[in-house]
Amino acid sequence: MLILKTNIIKTQDNTLRVHSIESFGTHDGPGIRFVIFLQGCKLKCLYCHNPDTIDTTGGQEYHIEDLVQRAVKMKPYFGRKGGVTVSGGEPLLQSKELIPFFKRLKEEGIHTNIDTNGRLLNHFAVELLDEYADLVMLDIKHMTEEGYEYITGQRNKETTFNFAKHREQSGKTMWLRYVLIPEITNKPELLHALGEYFKDYKTIEKIEIQPYHKLGIHKWDTLGWDYQLKDARENTDEELQGAVNILKNYFKEVKVN
Template identity: 55%
Template sequence: MEEKTRHHEVSADRLNVHSIETFGTHDGPGIRMVIFTQGCQFKCLYCANPDTIALEGGYWLDVEELVKRAVSQKPYFGKKGGVTVSGGEPLLHRKALKTLFSRLHEEGINTALDSNGRLIDQQTKDLLAETDTLLLDVKHINDDWHHKLTGKSNHNTLKVADYRESTGKPMWLRYVLVPGWSDQEEYLHELGQRFKDFSTIQKIEIQPYHKMGMHKWAALGMKYELEGVEPPSQDLLNKTVAIFKQYFREVKVN
Protein backbone atom coordinates (compact mmCIF):
# COMPACT_ATOMS: atom_id res chain seq x y z
CA MET A 1 0.00 0.00 0.00
CA GLU A 2 2.75 2.45 0.93
CA GLU A 3 4.61 1.80 -2.33
CA LYS A 4 1.44 2.56 -4.28
CA THR A 5 0.89 5.68 -2.21
CA ARG A 6 4.38 6.94 -3.02
CA HIS A 7 3.81 6.14 -6.70
CA HIS A 8 0.85 8.51 -6.68
CA GLU A 9 2.96 11.19 -5.03
CA VAL A 10 5.60 11.44 -7.77
CA SER A 11 4.06 14.41 -9.56
CA ALA A 12 3.34 17.85 -8.15
CA ASP A 13 1.91 18.98 -11.48
CA ARG A 14 -0.75 16.33 -12.25
CA LEU A 15 -3.70 14.99 -10.30
CA ASN A 16 -5.41 11.60 -10.56
CA VAL A 17 -9.07 12.61 -10.89
CA HIS A 18 -12.13 10.41 -10.54
CA SER A 19 -14.68 13.06 -11.53
CA ILE A 20 -15.48 16.77 -11.35
CA GLU A 21 -18.75 18.35 -10.24
CA THR A 22 -19.75 21.92 -11.00
CA PHE A 23 -22.14 23.98 -8.89
CA GLY A 24 -21.64 21.87 -5.76
CA THR A 25 -23.55 23.25 -2.77
CA HIS A 26 -22.80 20.68 -0.03
CA ASP A 27 -19.00 20.64 -0.01
CA GLY A 28 -17.88 23.81 1.68
CA PRO A 29 -18.92 27.46 1.67
CA GLY A 30 -21.01 28.79 -1.21
CA ILE A 31 -21.13 27.39 -4.74
CA ARG A 32 -18.13 25.24 -5.55
CA MET A 33 -16.36 23.25 -8.19
CA VAL A 34 -15.72 19.86 -6.56
CA ILE A 35 -12.82 17.69 -7.71
CA PHE A 36 -13.05 14.04 -6.64
CA THR A 37 -9.67 12.30 -6.53
CA GLN A 38 -9.02 8.61 -7.11
CA GLY A 39 -7.84 6.28 -4.33
CA CYS A 40 -8.61 5.85 -0.62
CA GLN A 41 -6.97 3.88 2.20
CA PHE A 42 -10.25 3.59 4.10
CA LYS A 43 -12.86 1.07 3.04
CA CYS A 44 -15.98 2.52 4.66
CA LEU A 45 -18.83 0.02 4.76
CA TYR A 46 -21.29 2.68 3.60
CA CYS A 47 -19.10 4.24 0.89
CA ALA A 48 -21.39 5.73 -1.75
CA ASN A 49 -18.58 5.77 -4.34
CA PRO A 50 -16.66 2.49 -3.95
CA ASP A 51 -15.26 3.01 -7.43
CA THR A 52 -13.03 5.73 -5.93
CA ILE A 53 -11.34 3.36 -3.45
CA ALA A 54 -8.81 1.66 -5.74
CA LEU A 55 -5.55 3.56 -6.23
CA GLU A 56 -5.60 2.51 -9.87
CA GLY A 57 -8.16 4.16 -12.10
CA GLY A 58 -9.29 7.70 -12.67
CA TYR A 59 -7.63 9.94 -15.22
CA TRP A 60 -4.72 12.33 -14.97
CA LEU A 61 -5.20 16.07 -15.37
CA ASP A 62 -2.57 18.79 -15.25
CA VAL A 63 -2.89 21.20 -12.34
CA GLU A 64 -2.96 24.09 -14.80
CA GLU A 65 -5.93 22.56 -16.60
CA LEU A 66 -7.81 22.39 -13.29
CA VAL A 67 -6.89 26.00 -12.52
CA LYS A 68 -8.13 27.02 -15.98
CA ARG A 69 -11.47 25.30 -15.36
CA ALA A 70 -11.80 26.92 -11.93
CA VAL A 71 -11.04 30.38 -13.31
CA SER A 72 -13.74 29.91 -15.97
CA GLN A 73 -16.26 29.19 -13.20
CA LYS A 74 -15.07 31.96 -10.89
CA PRO A 75 -18.02 34.30 -11.73
CA TYR A 76 -20.40 31.73 -10.20
CA PHE A 77 -18.47 31.32 -6.96
CA GLY A 78 -19.47 34.67 -5.47
CA LYS A 79 -17.82 35.82 -2.26
CA LYS A 80 -17.88 32.48 -0.44
CA GLY A 81 -17.54 29.83 -3.14
CA GLY A 82 -14.50 28.25 -4.71
CA VAL A 83 -12.91 24.85 -5.25
CA THR A 84 -13.23 21.81 -2.99
CA VAL A 85 -11.14 18.68 -3.41
CA SER A 86 -12.77 15.49 -2.14
CA GLY A 87 -12.31 11.81 -2.89
CA GLY A 88 -11.49 9.07 -2.51
CA GLU A 89 -8.96 10.54 -0.11
CA PRO A 90 -7.29 13.70 -1.39
CA LEU A 91 -4.37 13.49 1.06
CA LEU A 92 -2.98 10.69 -1.12
CA HIS A 93 -2.36 13.49 -3.64
CA ARG A 94 -1.20 16.15 -1.18
CA LYS A 95 1.88 17.25 -3.15
CA ALA A 96 -0.13 18.00 -6.31
CA LEU A 97 -2.91 19.59 -4.24
CA LYS A 98 -0.43 21.94 -2.58
CA THR A 99 0.50 23.13 -6.08
CA LEU A 100 -3.16 23.38 -7.10
CA PHE A 101 -4.26 25.28 -4.00
CA SER A 102 -1.32 27.70 -4.25
CA ARG A 103 -2.26 28.45 -7.86
CA LEU A 104 -5.94 28.87 -6.97
CA HIS A 105 -4.99 31.41 -4.31
CA GLU A 106 -2.96 33.30 -6.90
CA GLU A 107 -6.20 33.52 -8.90
CA GLY A 108 -8.17 34.70 -5.85
CA ILE A 109 -10.12 31.44 -5.51
CA ASN A 110 -11.13 29.97 -2.15
CA THR A 111 -9.97 26.41 -1.34
CA ALA A 112 -11.51 23.61 0.72
CA LEU A 113 -10.35 20.06 1.44
CA ASP A 114 -12.75 17.22 2.30
CA SER A 115 -10.57 14.60 4.01
CA ASN A 116 -10.73 11.63 6.36
CA GLY A 117 -7.41 12.73 7.87
CA ARG A 118 -5.67 9.42 7.22
CA LEU A 119 -2.23 10.98 6.63
CA ILE A 120 -0.38 13.54 8.73
CA ASP A 121 3.13 14.54 7.70
CA GLN A 122 4.93 17.68 6.51
CA GLN A 123 3.30 17.47 3.07
CA THR A 124 -0.12 17.35 4.75
CA LYS A 125 0.78 20.37 6.86
CA ASP A 126 2.00 22.24 3.77
CA LEU A 127 -1.31 21.52 2.04
CA LEU A 128 -3.37 22.55 5.07
CA ALA A 129 -1.54 25.90 5.07
CA GLU A 130 -3.09 26.51 1.62
CA THR A 131 -6.53 25.18 2.67
CA ASP A 132 -9.03 27.87 3.58
CA THR A 133 -11.54 25.40 5.06
CA LEU A 134 -10.85 21.82 6.14
CA LEU A 135 -13.88 19.52 6.01
CA LEU A 136 -12.74 16.72 8.31
CA ASP A 137 -14.69 13.45 8.17
CA VAL A 138 -14.72 11.85 11.61
CA LYS A 139 -16.19 8.40 10.98
CA HIS A 140 -16.37 7.42 14.67
CA ILE A 141 -14.80 8.71 17.88
CA ASN A 142 -14.29 5.18 19.25
CA ASP A 143 -11.30 3.51 17.62
CA ASP A 144 -12.76 -0.02 17.74
CA TRP A 145 -15.95 1.11 16.01
CA HIS A 146 -13.85 3.16 13.60
CA HIS A 147 -11.99 -0.01 12.64
CA LYS A 148 -15.28 -1.84 12.10
CA LEU A 149 -16.58 0.94 9.84
CA THR A 150 -13.43 1.78 7.86
CA GLY A 151 -10.83 -0.95 8.41
CA LYS A 152 -8.42 1.68 9.83
CA SER A 153 -7.68 3.56 13.05
CA ASN A 154 -8.96 7.07 13.79
CA HIS A 155 -5.68 8.13 15.46
CA ASN A 156 -4.38 10.13 12.49
CA THR A 157 -7.77 11.75 11.93
CA LEU A 158 -7.68 13.10 15.47
CA LYS A 159 -4.06 14.21 15.01
CA VAL A 160 -5.08 16.15 11.90
CA ALA A 161 -7.89 17.80 13.89
CA ASP A 162 -5.47 18.77 16.66
CA TYR A 163 -2.96 20.14 14.17
CA ARG A 164 -5.62 22.17 12.36
CA GLU A 165 -6.74 23.63 15.69
CA SER A 166 -3.14 24.65 16.43
CA THR A 167 -2.99 26.67 13.20
CA GLY A 168 -6.17 28.64 13.99
CA LYS A 169 -7.58 28.03 10.49
CA PRO A 170 -11.27 27.13 9.89
CA MET A 171 -12.54 23.57 10.08
CA TRP A 172 -15.89 21.82 9.70
CA LEU A 173 -16.53 18.34 11.05
CA ARG A 174 -18.58 15.82 9.08
CA TYR A 175 -20.23 12.79 10.66
CA VAL A 176 -22.06 10.01 8.83
CA LEU A 177 -24.93 8.81 11.04
CA VAL A 178 -25.45 5.06 10.55
CA PRO A 179 -28.12 3.37 12.72
CA GLY A 180 -26.54 0.67 14.86
CA TRP A 181 -23.02 1.71 13.86
CA SER A 182 -22.38 5.38 14.64
CA ASP A 183 -25.50 6.44 16.56
CA GLN A 184 -24.52 5.35 20.09
CA GLU A 185 -25.38 8.18 22.47
CA GLU A 186 -22.33 7.73 24.68
CA TYR A 187 -20.01 8.07 21.70
CA LEU A 188 -21.88 11.07 20.28
CA HIS A 189 -21.28 12.76 23.64
CA GLU A 190 -17.66 11.59 23.63
CA LEU A 191 -17.15 13.16 20.21
CA GLY A 192 -18.67 16.40 21.46
CA GLN A 193 -16.46 16.39 24.55
CA ARG A 194 -13.37 15.75 22.40
CA PHE A 195 -13.98 18.84 20.27
CA LYS A 196 -16.06 21.22 22.41
CA ASP A 197 -13.17 23.55 23.21
CA PHE A 198 -11.87 23.82 19.64
CA SER A 199 -12.06 27.43 18.45
CA THR A 200 -11.56 26.58 14.76
CA ILE A 201 -14.62 24.33 14.34
CA GLN A 202 -17.32 26.42 12.69
CA LYS A 203 -19.93 23.66 12.42
CA ILE A 204 -20.55 19.94 12.42
CA GLU A 205 -22.47 18.44 9.50
CA ILE A 206 -24.50 15.28 10.03
CA GLN A 207 -24.67 13.19 6.89
CA PRO A 208 -27.52 10.66 7.18
CA TYR A 209 -26.64 7.18 5.96
CA HIS A 210 -28.28 6.26 2.65
CA LYS A 211 -28.31 3.29 0.27
CA MET A 212 -27.66 5.13 -2.97
CA GLY A 213 -24.27 3.49 -3.50
CA MET A 214 -25.40 -0.13 -3.06
CA HIS A 215 -25.68 -0.83 -6.78
CA LYS A 216 -22.09 0.31 -7.30
CA TRP A 217 -20.82 -2.31 -4.84
CA ALA A 218 -22.74 -4.98 -6.75
CA ALA A 219 -21.40 -3.74 -10.08
CA LEU A 220 -17.85 -4.00 -8.74
CA GLY A 221 -18.47 -7.52 -7.42
CA MET A 222 -18.02 -6.34 -3.82
CA LYS A 223 -20.17 -7.44 -0.88
CA TYR A 224 -22.20 -4.65 0.72
CA GLU A 225 -22.06 -5.29 4.46
CA LEU A 226 -24.83 -2.86 5.48
CA GLU A 227 -27.55 -4.31 3.25
CA GLY A 228 -30.13 -4.58 6.06
CA VAL A 229 -29.42 -1.16 7.56
CA GLU A 230 -32.06 1.53 6.98
CA PRO A 231 -31.44 5.30 6.86
CA PRO A 232 -31.79 7.08 10.22
CA SER A 233 -35.30 8.03 11.31
CA GLN A 234 -36.27 11.65 11.90
CA ASP A 235 -36.34 10.91 15.63
CA LEU A 236 -32.75 9.67 15.54
CA LEU A 237 -31.66 12.69 13.54
CA ASN A 238 -33.39 15.04 16.01
CA LYS A 239 -31.76 13.28 18.95
CA THR A 240 -28.32 13.48 17.36
CA VAL A 241 -28.77 17.16 16.54
CA ALA A 242 -29.81 17.83 20.14
CA ILE A 243 -26.70 16.08 21.48
CA PHE A 244 -24.30 17.87 19.14
CA LYS A 245 -25.89 21.25 19.89
CA GLN A 246 -24.57 20.88 23.44
CA TYR A 247 -21.02 21.05 22.09
CA PHE A 248 -20.93 22.84 18.70
CA ARG A 249 -21.94 26.36 17.70
CA GLU A 250 -23.72 25.12 14.55
CA VAL A 251 -25.20 21.72 13.69
CA LYS A 252 -26.42 21.03 10.16
CA VAL A 253 -28.07 17.98 8.61
CA ASN A 254 -27.01 17.53 4.98
Protein backbone atom coordinates in the same frame (compact mmCIF):
# COMPACT_ATOMS: atom_id res chain seq x y z
CA MET B 1 3.04 16.48 15.25
CA LEU B 2 2.36 12.99 13.91
CA ILE B 3 4.07 12.07 10.66
CA LEU B 4 2.64 8.98 8.97
CA LYS B 5 4.47 6.87 6.41
CA THR B 6 1.87 6.17 3.76
CA ASN B 7 1.97 5.32 0.08
CA ILE B 8 1.13 8.23 -2.20
CA ILE B 9 -0.57 8.29 -5.58
CA LYS B 10 1.92 8.29 -8.45
CA THR B 11 1.16 10.87 -11.13
CA GLN B 12 3.04 12.72 -13.82
CA ASP B 13 4.41 16.16 -12.98
CA ASN B 14 1.76 18.90 -12.81
CA THR B 15 -1.17 16.50 -12.90
CA LEU B 16 -3.79 15.14 -10.51
CA ARG B 17 -5.40 11.71 -10.73
CA VAL B 18 -9.12 12.53 -10.84
CA HIS B 19 -12.15 10.30 -10.46
CA SER B 20 -14.83 12.87 -11.36
CA ILE B 21 -15.74 16.55 -11.28
CA GLU B 22 -18.88 18.36 -10.13
CA SER B 23 -19.26 21.90 -11.42
CA PHE B 24 -22.02 23.23 -9.15
CA GLY B 25 -21.62 21.44 -5.83
CA THR B 26 -23.69 22.68 -2.90
CA HIS B 27 -22.91 20.04 -0.26
CA ASP B 28 -19.10 20.18 -0.09
CA GLY B 29 -18.27 23.45 1.60
CA PRO B 30 -19.61 27.00 1.69
CA GLY B 31 -21.44 28.45 -1.30
CA ILE B 32 -21.28 27.07 -4.84
CA ARG B 33 -18.28 24.75 -5.22
CA PHE B 34 -16.23 23.38 -8.09
CA VAL B 35 -15.70 19.90 -6.61
CA ILE B 36 -12.89 17.62 -7.73
CA PHE B 37 -13.08 14.02 -6.54
CA LEU B 38 -9.60 12.54 -6.58
CA GLN B 39 -8.89 8.87 -7.15
CA GLY B 40 -7.51 6.61 -4.43
CA CYS B 41 -8.18 5.87 -0.78
CA LYS B 42 -6.53 3.64 1.84
CA LEU B 43 -9.79 3.05 3.71
CA LYS B 44 -12.73 0.90 2.65
CA CYS B 45 -15.61 2.33 4.65
CA LEU B 46 -18.68 0.11 4.87
CA TYR B 47 -21.00 2.91 3.78
CA CYS B 48 -18.80 4.39 1.02
CA HIS B 49 -21.09 5.64 -1.77
CA ASN B 50 -18.18 6.04 -4.20
CA PRO B 51 -16.26 2.75 -3.82
CA ASP B 52 -14.96 3.17 -7.37
CA THR B 53 -12.72 5.97 -6.00
CA ILE B 54 -10.80 3.55 -3.74
CA ASP B 55 -8.49 1.98 -6.36
CA THR B 56 -5.31 4.06 -6.39
CA THR B 57 -4.54 3.12 -10.01
CA GLY B 58 -7.88 4.23 -11.45
CA GLY B 59 -9.11 7.61 -12.57
CA GLN B 60 -7.80 9.99 -15.20
CA GLU B 61 -4.91 12.43 -15.07
CA TYR B 62 -5.75 16.12 -15.43
CA HIS B 63 -3.21 18.88 -15.86
CA ILE B 64 -3.27 21.25 -12.91
CA GLU B 65 -3.43 24.41 -15.00
CA ASP B 66 -6.42 23.06 -16.94
CA LEU B 67 -8.26 22.56 -13.65
CA VAL B 68 -7.27 26.03 -12.50
CA GLN B 69 -8.67 27.60 -15.66
CA ARG B 70 -11.92 25.68 -15.26
CA ALA B 71 -12.18 27.03 -11.72
CA VAL B 72 -11.43 30.57 -12.90
CA LYS B 73 -14.33 30.34 -15.37
CA MET B 74 -16.55 29.37 -12.45
CA LYS B 75 -15.62 32.43 -10.34
CA PRO B 76 -18.74 34.45 -11.26
CA TYR B 77 -20.84 31.69 -9.69
CA PHE B 78 -18.80 31.41 -6.50
CA GLY B 79 -19.91 34.74 -5.05
CA ARG B 80 -18.43 35.63 -1.67
CA LYS B 81 -18.48 32.11 -0.19
CA GLY B 82 -17.88 29.60 -2.98
CA GLY B 83 -14.71 28.12 -4.38
CA VAL B 84 -12.95 24.82 -5.02
CA THR B 85 -13.31 21.69 -2.91
CA VAL B 86 -11.02 18.70 -3.37
CA SER B 87 -12.54 15.47 -2.11
CA GLY B 88 -12.10 11.80 -2.93
CA GLY B 89 -11.21 9.10 -2.43
CA GLU B 90 -8.68 10.63 -0.08
CA PRO B 91 -7.21 13.83 -1.53
CA LEU B 92 -4.22 14.01 0.80
CA LEU B 93 -2.71 10.98 -0.95
CA GLN B 94 -1.91 13.54 -3.65
CA SER B 95 -0.77 16.29 -1.28
CA LYS B 96 2.44 16.98 -3.19
CA GLU B 97 0.52 17.67 -6.41
CA LEU B 98 -2.18 19.63 -4.61
CA ILE B 99 0.33 22.19 -3.33
CA PRO B 100 0.94 23.86 -6.74
CA PHE B 101 -2.77 23.47 -7.57
CA PHE B 102 -3.93 25.26 -4.42
CA LYS B 103 -1.14 27.81 -4.78
CA ARG B 104 -2.46 28.74 -8.22
CA LEU B 105 -6.03 28.90 -6.92
CA LYS B 106 -4.94 31.29 -4.18
CA GLU B 107 -3.20 33.45 -6.81
CA GLU B 108 -6.54 33.63 -8.60
CA GLY B 109 -8.34 34.62 -5.39
CA ILE B 110 -10.31 31.36 -5.12
CA HIS B 111 -11.33 29.82 -1.79
CA THR B 112 -9.86 26.34 -1.21
CA ASN B 113 -11.23 23.41 0.76
CA ILE B 114 -10.04 19.86 1.52
CA ASP B 115 -12.49 17.07 2.41
CA THR B 116 -10.41 14.40 4.19
CA ASN B 117 -10.44 11.41 6.52
CA GLY B 118 -7.38 12.84 8.28
CA ARG B 119 -5.14 9.77 8.19
CA LEU B 120 -2.24 11.41 6.36
CA LEU B 121 -0.07 14.17 7.80
CA ASN B 122 3.30 14.03 6.06
CA HIS B 123 5.33 17.15 5.25
CA PHE B 124 3.52 17.70 1.94
CA ALA B 125 0.13 17.51 3.67
CA VAL B 126 1.30 19.89 6.39
CA GLU B 127 2.46 22.47 3.83
CA LEU B 128 -0.78 22.14 1.89
CA LEU B 129 -2.94 22.49 4.99
CA ASP B 130 -1.00 25.24 6.71
CA GLU B 131 -0.25 27.41 3.69
CA TYR B 132 -3.00 26.92 1.13
CA ALA B 133 -6.16 25.24 2.50
CA ASP B 134 -8.64 27.87 3.67
CA LEU B 135 -10.97 25.19 5.03
CA VAL B 136 -10.69 21.54 6.04
CA MET B 137 -13.72 19.27 6.33
CA LEU B 138 -12.69 16.37 8.58
CA ASP B 139 -14.65 13.11 8.54
CA ILE B 140 -15.00 11.60 12.02
CA LYS B 141 -15.73 7.91 11.45
CA HIS B 142 -16.31 6.69 15.01
CA MET B 143 -15.36 7.55 18.58
CA THR B 144 -14.05 4.11 19.56
CA GLU B 145 -11.18 2.07 18.16
CA GLU B 146 -13.41 -0.95 17.63
CA GLY B 147 -16.04 1.10 15.82
CA TYR B 148 -13.43 2.82 13.67
CA GLU B 149 -11.94 -0.49 12.58
CA TYR B 150 -15.38 -1.95 11.89
CA ILE B 151 -16.33 0.96 9.62
CA THR B 152 -13.01 1.58 7.84
CA GLY B 153 -11.20 -1.75 7.87
CA GLN B 154 -8.18 -0.03 9.46
CA ARG B 155 -7.02 0.55 13.03
CA ASN B 156 -5.69 3.65 14.80
CA LYS B 157 -8.48 6.19 14.96
CA GLU B 158 -6.02 8.48 16.76
CA THR B 159 -4.56 9.50 13.40
CA THR B 160 -7.75 11.48 12.74
CA PHE B 161 -7.69 13.14 16.15
CA ASN B 162 -4.00 14.03 15.81
CA PHE B 163 -4.85 15.56 12.46
CA ALA B 164 -7.59 17.61 14.13
CA LYS B 165 -5.15 18.77 16.80
CA HIS B 166 -2.73 19.94 14.11
CA ARG B 167 -5.48 21.91 12.37
CA GLU B 168 -6.54 23.46 15.67
CA GLN B 169 -2.97 24.50 16.41
CA SER B 170 -2.72 26.13 12.98
CA GLY B 171 -5.67 28.37 13.86
CA LYS B 172 -7.31 27.75 10.50
CA THR B 173 -10.96 26.90 9.92
CA MET B 174 -12.32 23.37 10.16
CA TRP B 175 -15.69 21.67 9.80
CA LEU B 176 -16.45 18.21 11.13
CA ARG B 177 -18.51 15.58 9.32
CA TYR B 178 -20.18 12.57 10.91
CA VAL B 179 -22.15 9.86 9.13
CA LEU B 180 -25.16 8.92 11.25
CA ILE B 181 -25.86 5.17 11.06
CA PRO B 182 -28.67 3.84 13.27
CA GLU B 183 -27.37 1.49 15.97
CA ILE B 184 -23.74 1.98 14.82
CA THR B 185 -22.76 5.66 15.04
CA ASN B 186 -26.10 7.09 16.15
CA LYS B 187 -25.84 6.35 19.86
CA PRO B 188 -26.21 9.06 22.51
CA GLU B 189 -23.00 8.03 24.26
CA LEU B 190 -21.03 8.35 21.01
CA LEU B 191 -22.54 11.72 20.16
CA HIS B 192 -21.75 13.04 23.64
CA ALA B 193 -18.21 11.64 23.37
CA LEU B 194 -17.80 13.45 20.05
CA GLY B 195 -19.00 16.70 21.55
CA GLU B 196 -16.91 16.40 24.70
CA TYR B 197 -13.77 15.71 22.71
CA PHE B 198 -14.10 18.75 20.43
CA LYS B 199 -16.02 21.21 22.61
CA ASP B 200 -13.01 23.42 23.35
CA TYR B 201 -11.76 23.63 19.77
CA LYS B 202 -11.78 27.22 18.51
CA THR B 203 -11.34 26.50 14.80
CA ILE B 204 -14.48 24.35 14.33
CA GLU B 205 -17.18 26.44 12.64
CA LYS B 206 -19.77 23.68 12.39
CA ILE B 207 -20.44 19.97 12.37
CA GLU B 208 -22.37 18.38 9.52
CA ILE B 209 -24.47 15.31 10.20
CA GLN B 210 -24.60 13.14 7.10
CA PRO B 211 -27.63 10.83 7.13
CA TYR B 212 -26.88 7.24 6.20
CA HIS B 213 -28.14 6.15 2.77
CA LYS B 214 -27.67 3.24 0.37
CA LEU B 215 -27.21 5.13 -2.89
CA GLY B 216 -23.89 3.47 -3.64
CA ILE B 217 -24.92 -0.18 -3.30
CA HIS B 218 -25.09 -0.70 -7.07
CA LYS B 219 -21.45 0.41 -7.36
CA TRP B 220 -20.40 -2.22 -4.83
CA ASP B 221 -22.30 -4.81 -6.85
CA THR B 222 -20.60 -3.69 -10.06
CA LEU B 223 -17.19 -4.08 -8.39
CA GLY B 224 -18.16 -7.53 -7.13
CA TRP B 225 -17.78 -6.42 -3.50
CA ASP B 226 -20.01 -7.43 -0.60
CA TYR B 227 -21.96 -4.49 0.83
CA GLN B 228 -22.15 -5.40 4.50
CA LEU B 229 -24.71 -2.78 5.57
CA LYS B 230 -27.59 -4.12 3.47
CA ASP B 231 -29.67 -4.59 6.62
CA ALA B 232 -28.90 -1.16 8.05
CA ARG B 233 -31.82 1.24 7.90
CA GLU B 234 -31.88 4.93 7.15
CA ASN B 235 -32.44 7.53 9.85
CA THR B 236 -35.89 8.69 10.86
CA ASP B 237 -36.54 12.43 11.14
CA GLU B 238 -36.82 11.98 14.90
CA GLU B 239 -33.39 10.34 15.07
CA LEU B 240 -31.80 13.11 13.04
CA GLN B 241 -33.36 15.77 15.27
CA GLY B 242 -32.26 13.88 18.36
CA ALA B 243 -28.66 13.88 17.15
CA VAL B 244 -28.88 17.58 16.36
CA ASN B 245 -30.23 18.31 19.85
CA ILE B 246 -27.31 16.50 21.49
CA LEU B 247 -24.60 18.06 19.35
CA LYS B 248 -26.02 21.57 19.77
CA ASN B 249 -24.77 21.40 23.34
CA TYR B 250 -21.20 21.36 22.07
CA PHE B 251 -20.96 23.08 18.67
CA LYS B 252 -21.82 26.56 17.42
CA GLU B 253 -23.64 25.19 14.37
CA VAL B 254 -25.05 21.74 13.65
CA LYS B 255 -26.34 21.01 10.15
CA VAL B 256 -27.94 17.95 8.57
CA ASN B 257 -26.27 17.76 5.17
